[in-house]
Amino acid sequence: MEKVAYEFDKGNKELVRASVSDFAGKQRADVRIYFQTDDGAWHPTKRGVSISTEMIGELKQAVDKLEKAVSKN
Numbered sequence: 001m002e003k004v005a006y007e008f009d010k011g012n013k014e015l016v017r018a019s020v021s022d023f024a025g026k027q028r029a030d031v032r033i034y035f036q037t038d039d040g041a042w043h044p045t046k047r048g049v050s051i052s053t054e055m056i057g058e059l060k061q062a063v064d065k066l067e068k069a070v071s072k073n
Contacts (some may be wrong), residue, residue: 002030015042020053027053 007017013036021028032048051059 007034017042017044023050029053029056029059031059 002019002021004017004019007015010016010033015034015036016031017034018029018031021030028050029052030048030050032050033045034042035045036042049059
């Protein structure tokens with residue numbers, strides 16, 4: 001079962017969703033782009049990343065570094 005932790009609008013009937021789910025008996029963290037169909041339903045795309053929850057700290061470091069790189073420009 002997927003537990004949505006956070007999501008934000010990407011525009012053009014797309015959103016970015018961060019969630020936690022179980023896959024093959026292990027907990028995974030997933031950051032993925034979803035698209036909305038004409039009937040209003042949201043569906044995942046292949047664009048995104050799924051990592052073991054033990055690697056969330058590494059992902060956070062990557063996002064922090066991206067934020068610093070953007071602020072320098």
